[in-house]
Amino acid sequence: xxxxxxxxxxxxxxxxxxxxxxxxxxxxxxxxxxxxxxxxxxxxxxxxxxxxxxxxxxxxxxxxxxxxxxxxxxxxxxxxxxxxxxxxxxxxxxxxxxxxxxxxxxxxxxxxxxxxxxxxxxxxxxxxxxxxxxxxxxxxxxxxxxxxxxxxxxxxxxxxxxxxxxxxxxxxxxxxxxxxxxxxxxxxxxxxxxxxxxxxxxxxxxxxxxxxxxxxxxxxxxxxxxxxxxxxxxxxxxxxxxxxxxxxxxxxxxxxxxxxxxxxxxxxxxxxxxxxxxxxxxxxxxxxxxxxxxxxxxxxxxxxxxxxxxxxxxxxx
Amino acid sequence: xxxxxxxxxxxxxxxxxxxxxxxxxxxxxxxxxxxxxxxxxxxxxxxxxxxxxxxxxxxxxxxxxxxxxxxxxxxxxxxxxxxxxxxxxxxxxxxxxxxxxxxxxxxxxxxxxxxxxxxxxxxxxxxxxxxxxxxxxxxxxxxxxxxxxxxxxxxxxxxxxxxxxxxxxxxxxxxxxxxxxxxxxxxxxxxxxxxxxxxxxxxxxxxxxxxxxxxxxxxxxxxxxxxxxxxxxxxxxxxxxxxxxxxxxxxxxxxxxxxxxxxxxxxxxxxxxxxxxxxxxxxxxxx
Numbered sequence: 001x002x003x004x005x006x007x008x009x010x011x012x013x014x015x016x017x018x019x020x021x022x023x024x025x026x027x028x029x030x031x032x033x034x035x036x037x038x039x040x041x042x043x044x045x046x047x048x049x050x051x052x053x054x055x056x057x058x059x060x061x062x063x064x065x066x067x068x069x070x071x072x073x074x075x076x077x078x079x080x081x082x083x084x085x086x087x088x089x090x091x092x093x094x095x096x097x098x099x100x101x102x103x104x105x106x107x108x109x110x111x112x113x114x115x116x117x118x119x120x121x122x123x124x125x126x127x128x129x130x131x132x133x134x135x136x137x138x139x140x141x142x143x144x145x146x147x148x149x150x151x152x153x154x155x156x157x158x159x160x161x162x163x164x165x166x167x168x169x170x171x172x173x174x175x176x177x178x179x180x181x182x183x184x185x186x187x188x189x190x191x192x193x194x195x196x197x198x199x200x201x202x203x204x205x206x207x208x209x210x211x212x213x214x215x216x217x218x219x220x221x222x223x224x225x226x227x228x229x230x231x232x233x234x235x236x237x238x239x240x241x242x243x244x245x246x247x248x249x250x251x252x253x254x255x256x257x258x259x260x261x262x263x264x265x266x267x268x269x270x271x272x273x274x275x276x277x278x279x280x281x282x283x284x285x286x287x288x289x290x291x292x293x294x295x296x297x298x299x300x301x302x303x304x305x306x307x308x309x310x311x312x313x314x315x316x317x
Numbered sequence: 318x319x320x321x322x323x324x325x326x327x328x329x330x331x332x333x334x335x336x337x338x339x340x341x342x343x344x345x346x347x348x349x350x351x352x353x354x355x356x357x358x359x360x361x362x363x364x365x366x367x368x369x370x371x372x373x374x375x376x377x378x379x380x381x382x383x384x385x386x387x388x389x390x391x392x393x394x395x396x397x398x399x400x401x402x403x404x405x406x407x408x409x410x411x412x413x414x415x416x417x418x419x420x421x422x423x424x425x426x427x428x429x430x431x432x433x434x435x436x437x438x439x440x441x442x443x444x445x446x447x448x449x450x451x452x453x454x455x456x457x458x459x460x461x462x463x464x465x466x467x468x469x470x471x472x473x474x475x476x477x478x479x480x481x482x483x484x485x486x487x488x489x490x491x492x493x494x495x496x497x498x499x500x501x502x503x504x505x506x507x508x509x510x511x512x513x514x515x516x517x518x519x520x521x522x523x524x525x526x527x528x529x530x531x532x533x534x535x536x537x538x539x540x541x542x543x544x545x546x547x548x549x550x551x552x553x554x555x556x557x558x559x560x561x562x563x564x565x566x567x568x569x570x571x572x573x574x575x576x577x578x579x580x581x582x583x584x585x586x587x588x589x590x591x592x593x594x595x596x597x598x599x600x601x602x603x604x
Binding site for chain 2: 054060062064067073078095099100
């Protein structure tokens with residue numbers, strides 16, 4: 001497939017994509033509403049709030065109530081999108097999401113921003129590594145980690161009428177452009193970004209670009225790595241992962257989340273049952289977050305090109 | 318608006334109590350206390366005020382009823398049977414295997430139930446969301462919601478209260494079931510609620526105290542909220558007696574969730590039958 005990955009910063013930040021896409025959604029469907037919990041400033045949606053008084057509502061710092069409000073608005077025919085920082089959009093509201101939306105068979109899209117280490121200087125209090133694991137356990141939930149702005153836009157649009165809980169975690173900035181602007185996405189369909197024979201790097205979110213860089217470096221050492229962006233961690237593209245497992249027999253998973261219950265777990269659950277291969281996870285190893293720049297945190301938790309190369313070589317040794 | 322007589326409302330309340338007993342006895346037990354004490358308010362709401370279509374429970378522009386204290390499922394189910402939304406025979410299936418009548422309110426199993434509740438504190442938020450939706454639609458829909466006094470210890474109740482006032486949701490008419498009992502003792506012992514009227518007033522609501530079994534007072538309070546909207550949500554605090562309507566239940570020290578043997582069932586039905594005679598309903602089946 002054709003990519004536009006250059007390693008440079010994306011043409012449009014996720015914040016801009018969110019604003020543009022919500023405008024499009026509001027004009028396509030007047031039942032779309034966006035609720036925020038006093039973090040419109042962080043998502044730069046203040047103008048959206050002014051422009052769409054019947055579609056945009058600030059719930060104040062009431063994340064739990066915001067989920068209930070979304071549940072009630074769904075009951076009355078609306079299609080809610082809610083946003084907060086990822087820890088407050090997952091662990092803080094888990095029971096509300098699980099029961100008032102999931103168990104009650106309603107529909108919601110939750111945008112958890114500053115996912116994982118991308119909370120940077122907000123530190124451990126604002127850093128969610130566990131959100132993927134939690135949300136994966138909600139029956140029929142869709143869990144996605146955004147790797148690229150084009151994908152973010154597609155996910156926002158694709159899930160407008162999706163039933164159940166949809167959890168989209170994303171960075172607010174510093175994503176790379178990976179996909180061509182006209183790339184088509186499907187829920188549950190991953191993307192094979194680079195083919196290879198020796199090892200498969202299965203990645204999500206910010207780790208997809210890192211994996212592409214690592215694969216490029218590995219080529220220089222004669223190691224042919226394929227790179228997969230799962231797009232949705234749940235539902236997982238089982239056919240694609242199993243095809244990769246059969247081909248390379250070795251999988252490295254890269255995620256900006258706790259590998260306990262995260263994408264690493266998802267890949268292991270699948271392969272151990274259907275085609276056992278060696279799987280090694282690069283992600284957060286059962287740790288809390290901390291304050292730091294993206295670079296510092298990548299090094300601290302091993303989310304670097306160098307660590308992927310190292311782990312691939314160890315796996316293949 | 319034509320309002321019903323005291324006798325009609327009390328007759329319906331009695332019918333609701335009978336259905337509660339039918340449902341709870343079908344599984345030899347359940348959340349009886351906090352179900353019985355809602356029979357009067359449910360009778361008033363469903364006899365005189367709520368706009369639903371029993372043949373089309375999911376009618377888009379219906380009024381909503383959110384029972385936030387989800388364990389009062391039997392009270393709502395019995396009321397829905399009275400209204401013809403569900404068949405009375407369904408009340409024989411409370412919590413049976415693969416039940417179509419879970420003890421806690423379940424919108425996916427029981428037609429006419431608007432909210433799935435049971436994890437306390439969440440229903441009022443759902444109510445305010447539905448009410449905000451009605452304001453955006455300009456549909457004139459009203460949202461009724463019943464919360465518990467013990468439940469009011471949940472912080473989310475007060476988040477929703479603040480939200481409803483902020484968005485001027487005067488289409489919410491909520492009720493606080495102030496029976497002063499919760500599982501581990503009286504509300505005063507476990508987690509005092511203080512003065513709930515003052516609390517809701519301080520949160521920007523209209524608030525009024527009504528005797529929980531005084532159907533005419535409840536009717537008047539609801540009617541006032543509807544006829545005199547003032548851009549504030551309304552909380553009608555119901556001073557209730559947990560287990561109201563059956564002395565043999567009321568008198569128990571803890572009637573939150575009871576097992577039912579035939580003896581207790583007979584005693585309760587005997588009391589309901591006596592009340593039926595007072596209300597000229599002898600011809601109805603009471604056993």
